[in-house]
Amino acid sequence: MDLTVLYRGPLASCDYDCPYCPFAKRRDSRAALTADRAALERFTAWAAGQTGDRLSVLFTPWGEGLVRSWYRRALMELSHLAHVRRVAIQTNLSCRTGWTAEADRDTLALWCTYHPGQTPYDRFLGKCRELAEANVRHSVGIVGLPGHLEHARRLRAALPEQVYLWVNAAEGHGYTDAEAARWTEIDPLFPYSRHPHASAGLPCRTGESVVSVDGDGTVRRCHFVKAELGNLYDGSYRAALRPRPCPLTVCDCHIGYVHLESLPLYDVFAGGVLERVPTPEARSGARGGPVPVDIAVRPALP
Template sequence: MDLTILYRGPLASCDYDCPYCPFAKRREVPAQLRGDLAALERFAGWAAAQTGDRLSLLFTPWGEGLVRSWYRRALVELSHLPHLRRVAIQTNLSCRTDWVAAADLDTLALWCTYHPGQTPYDRFLDKCRDLAAMGARFSVGVVGLPDHLEQARRLRAELPEQVYLWVNAAEGRTYDDAEAAVWTELDPLFGYSRHPHRSAGLPCRTGASVVSVDGSGTVRRCHFVREELGNLYDGSYRAALRPRPCPLAVCDCHIGYVHLESLPLYDVFAGGVLERIPGAPVQSLRATPP
């Protein structure tokens, strides 16, 4: 079986405090961090044992995972397993980057977000250059807020040309055509993020070849649909895997709508769906109008 899993354990602490971030934030006590460590090790151990399947994993923590040694260790170890097609994580890149060299760079990938005001620009850019020098797979992005525009332009100018710079529409923000055009100059695919996508009743890969898993092993079709499909560790989820339409009115998050079959994003991001890396030079791509 080929299966893509989005894993989100109990970790919710982050070293940044972005005012636009929709994620929960807290400072975890040592017992809570030990709980996250145990949950991650259990999941990584399960993934390592599934040698009869082909797995692709995206870690999407509520907080920042890579400042925790157990996330770095799990990514490196999983990247070397032959039945793992991709092992990726969303990160603010505040951690050091030297650990990446120990991973299989054909399997590991990073989805990196730059947060102006939370880290010095040069520090973030230097880490991106370190990753590029190692030959790591990574994308870089920003949230499309007016205060971020000039630094986003600077990033696009100074990042290696082959690194895709994506722009996320800010949650709840409406972009008129002129404003959208400014962001589209930086990210030709911004149109996919600009508006929520109508999804009710439309076919989606989630629940069939894509699922989400929490720290207890509860399997759902995606992070945004609460219906449970079973548990990862007792195998009960497998009987529930089948094509099914989306039950929600709209989908407005990239890690959700990228899996809609009504959108061409599996072709756009061929080979890089989880890490948000297009399969062709992004300069040749444009978003299909919603």
């Protein structure tokens, strides 16, 4: 079985406090950190044992995982397993990068977000350059708030051409066509993020070949649908895996809508769906190229 797993344990602490971030920001207690470490180690052991499957894993912690040694270790260990196709994590890149030398860089990938006001620009750019020089597969991105536009332009100009810079539409922020055009100059794929995607009743890979898992091993089709499919550790989820339409009205997060079969994003990000890295063809074709009409003119949804 080819299975993509989005893992989100109980970790909720972060060294940043971005006002636009929907994630909870708090300082985890020692007990909470101990529980998160135990949950992650249990998941890593499960993944290591799934030698009959082809696994892809994306860690999507509420907080910042890479400042914790157990997340770095999990990424390193999983990257060396022959049946793991990709292991990636969403990160603010505040951690050191030297640990990546101990990982299999054909399997490891990072989804890096720059948060202006939370870290010096030169420090973040320096970390990106370290990843590029070490040939660590990664994408870089920013939230598309008005105050971030010049930061994004500066970052795009400084990053190597082959590093994709994505822009996330800010939650609850509407974009005029002129504003959207400015962001699209930076990220030609921004139109996919600009508006929520109508998803009700549409086929989606989640619940069939993509699942989300929490620290207790509870399996759901994705982070945004609460219905449970079973438990990872007793194997009960497997009987529930099947094609199914999306039950939600809209999907407005990349880690959700990238799996919609009504969108071409598995082709756009072929080989890099988890870390948000487009194919070289898609990236070069998008830069300065036409935006798909059905995406560009999609009206805002309620």
